[in-house]
Amino acid sequence: MxxxxxxxxxxxxxxxxxxxxxxxxxxxxxxxxxxxxxxxALRWAALERLPTHDRVRRAIVPLGLGGDEAAAAAAKGVVDVDVLSLGPRERRALLERLVRVADEDNERFLLKLKERVDRVGIDMPTIEVRFQNLDAEAEVRVGSSGLPTVINSIVNTLEVTQSASSPVYSARRRFCLRNIEKSRLILIGARLIVLVQEAANALHILPSSKRTMPVLHDVSGIIKPCRMTLLLGPPGSGKTTLLLALAGRLDKDLKVKGKVTYNGHEMTEFVPERTAAYISQHDLHIGEMTVRETLAFSARCQGVGSRFDMLTELSRREKAANIKPDADIDAFMKASIYASAMGGQEANVVTDYILKILGLEICADTMVGDEMLRGISGGQRKRVTTGKTGSHFQRNKVLIKELSQPAPGSSDLHFPSKYSQSSFTQCMACLWKQNLSYWRNPPYNTVRFFFTTIIALLLGTIFWDLGGKVKTSQDLFNAMGSMYSAVLFIGVMNCTSVQPVVAVERTVFYRERAAGMYSAFPYAFGQVVIELPYALVQAILYGVIVYSMIGFEWTAAKFFWYLFFGYFTLLYFTFYGMMAVGLTPNYHIASIVSSAFYAIWNLFSGFIIPRPKVPIWWRWYCYICPVAWTLYGLVVSQFGDNATPMDDGTLVMHFVEDYFDFKHSWLGWVAAIVVAFGVLFASLFGFAIMKFNFQKR
The missing domain is CATH 1.20.5 (Single alpha-helices involved in coiled-coils or other helix-helix interfaces)
Incomplete structure (x- = not known):
């Protein structure tokens, strides 16, 4: 070849x-x-054989999910996992498979979600909002009477007093009336002044300072479901008032006429806060929390609503129709719904999803910040506000479905609460938020501990080794002076330092309560409970330094009582500062009111003048002065059982009882009274938070 x-x-x-x-x-x-x-296919078949409750918590994900790119490329096959066990890296990897580029892939992802729900015939509920002949009017002061001058403030206060004395008023004003009845002379004088002013206005001798201003006039319209409606208008035209009216959040002082209905149901038939979300133009957040934590807290408060029931029904129908869902979509839905419903964890895949579509991934672990703390930019803060409230509509789709398709012959809708989560869940979420906020607030806690140490060293060196040398009455007065100085210095410091912190927290609380995230009690609970460990550290820090330097008797019982009274004294001073903020519009007024009581408590504490020497007509106040009971407990616990004779032959215990009227047998009652003051101030703080709202807009 x-x-x-x-x-x-x-x-x-x-x-x-x-x-x-x-x-x-x-x-x-x-x-x-x-x-x-x-x-x-075998893993899906095994998953389908599980009971529904177990099936909705397990998902099929690729091997190597959450690892680096090389490991993910080398790994072949799939694995059956519990969605509660997915860590942050696995959640982000799952989200990356679904929405790699938010602007391009988000619509495709949402269409896949809709397609899965539509395949099994589950109809997502919709709602239509109608408003007819809506009018809103407000009584406002015009001219110079609206300026914040001293005279105008007095006249306005007198007019409020007059209105509070009328027979039919709101609960808030009835509460004011019960307080005012204690001072009938002031009430009568106020009524006379206002009546004279009203008579002069009626006779046109003096012009009236109030005018009725229309905010909305005969406004009607329809907001169709599944549409985005744009509301336009010049400044002051009533856009915000209209939105607040549609969300059921109008101020009670406005006179409103007309009708707003959701699928034909009026506002009185359901809880609008669980259906509509109003996103304020003011970005109010806790500056010490990161963006991720802020959104996670909002998710914990709002919950998943009826989405868990929807997921269960979806799984049942897919099994009956022998439909195999998309693995990534299935894992996302189970991780977002089941994990949120069961775990209550700090973050989940929905939080990561919102961060991604809002472009907040770059600052997810950056603190939000405020006026005094550097944080994210203004535009990012605005998107955080949207993210906190934007998922609000998803939390109670059962309500929307009931409004859409009421059963024939059904009674009026009834909801035990306007909040999605239970009180316990709300309390735990608020406590978690307060823990993060306090832990990242060094200007408050670190400075407080620092000055406590400085004051302890200062008092320890001034009263060095005077606690065990009680030879004369003056020695006893010196030892009592160390207790008195500590109570006033550190107590007042705690009271004044907590007020601006609570004032900022309260402003955020007003907005979040209005959004239906949580009620007043969980907020007050978290604010009160978070102070307990910090006050304990502060009391131990001060007590160990001062007790050893002054040289009080080293017995376990006496040292325990010293720490006990120091701890609960710091608590009731702190709670008193919180209560003052809760009862006043801002912490500037709260500090002024608190300062007046500092002087009164100082005067009736029993150190400047002992209780038996106080005139009988003022002695009653010694029994309601918390500082007096603290000094009672400190003195009687250290010297009330001291049988050492002084230079004049009088036993220390007898001198304490005769001069101060401090009895050692009352030690247990005194301890209970000091604790009761803390409980009282904390309860009044919670009551003020529930009943008063000083937010203007």
Missing amino acids: DPAGEIQKVASMRRGDSGSMWRRGDDVFSRSSREEDDEE
């Missing part, structure tokens, strides 16, 4: 070998792909 033929033969043989090699390779890849498909 010629060389050309040999070459052609060899080439033909090589092509044959090469073709067979590629066919073997295709067979290998095909066999590998079939094995992977078979493995996935």
Whole structure:
């Protein structure tokens, strides 16, 4: 055979070998792909055999989910996992598979979610809002009477007093009336002044300072479901008032006429806060929390609503119809709904999803910040506000469904609460938020501990070793002076330092309560409970330093009583500062009111003048002065059982009882009274938070 033929033969043989090699390779890849498909099918079959409750908590995800790219590429096959066990890296990897680029992939992802729900015939509820002949009027002061001058403030206060004395008023004003009845002379004088002013206005001798201003006039319209409606208008035209009216959040002082209905149901038939969310133009957040934590807290308060029931029904219908869902979509829905409903964890895949679509991933772990704390930018803060409230509508779709399709002959809708979560869940969420806020607030806690240490060292050096040397009455007065100084210095410091912190927290609380995230009690609970460990550290820090330097008697009982009274004294001073903020519009007024009581408590504490020496007509106040009971407990616990004779032969315990009227047998009652003051101030703080709202807009 010629060389050309040999070459052609060899080439033909090589092509044959090469073709067979590629066919073997295709067979290998095909066999590998079939094995992977078979493995996935077996896992889905095993998942379908589980009970519904177990099936909705397990998902099929790729091997190596959450690892680096090399590990993910090398890993083949799928694995059955519990959605509660997905960590942050796995959640982000799952979200990356679904929405890699938010602007491009989010719509496709949402369409997949809708397609899955539509395939099994689950109808998502919709709602239509109608408003007819809506009017809103407000009584406002015009001219110079609206300026914040001293005279105008007095006149306005007197007018409020007059209105509070009328027979039919709101609960808040009836509460004011019960307090005012204690001072009938002031009430009568106020009524006379206001009556004279009203008579002068009626006779046109003096012009009236109030005018009725229309905010909305005969406004009607419809907001269709599944549409975005744009509301336009010049400043002051009533856009915000209209939105507040539609969300059921209008101020009680406005006179409102007309009708607003949700699917034909008026506002009185349901709780609008659980259906509509009003996103304020003011960005109010806790500056010490990160963006991720802020959104996670909002998710914990709002819950999942009826989405868990929807997921369960979806799983049942897919099993009955033998429909295999998309694995990534299934994992996302289970991780977002079941994990949120069962775990109450700090963050979940929904939080990561909101961060991604709002472009907040870059600052997810950055503190939000405020006027005094550097944080995220203004635009990012605005998006955080949207993210906190934007998922509000999802939390009670059962309500929307009931409004859409009421059963024939059904009674009026009834909801035990306007909040999605139970009181316990709200309390735990608020406590978690307060813990983060306090832990990241060094200007408050670190400075407080620092000055406590400085004051302890200062008092310890001034009253060095005076606690165990009680030879004369002056020695006893010196030891009591150390107790008195500590109570006033550190107590007042706690009271004044907590007020601006609570004032900021209260402003955020007003907005979040209006959004239906949590009620007043969980907020007050978190604010009160979070102070307990910090006050304990402060009391131990001060007590150990001062007790050893002053040289009080080293017995376990006496040292315990010293720490006990120090701890609960710091608590009731702190709670008193919180109560003052709760009862006043801002912490500036609260500090002024508190300062007046500091002086009164100082005067009636029993140190400047002992209780038996106080005139009988003022002695009653000694029994309601908390500082007096603290000094009572400190003195009687250290010296009330001291049988050491002084230079004049009088026993220390007898001098304490005769001069101060402090009895050692009352030690238990005194301790209970000091604790009661803390409970009283904390309760009044909670009551003020529930009943008063000083937010203007």
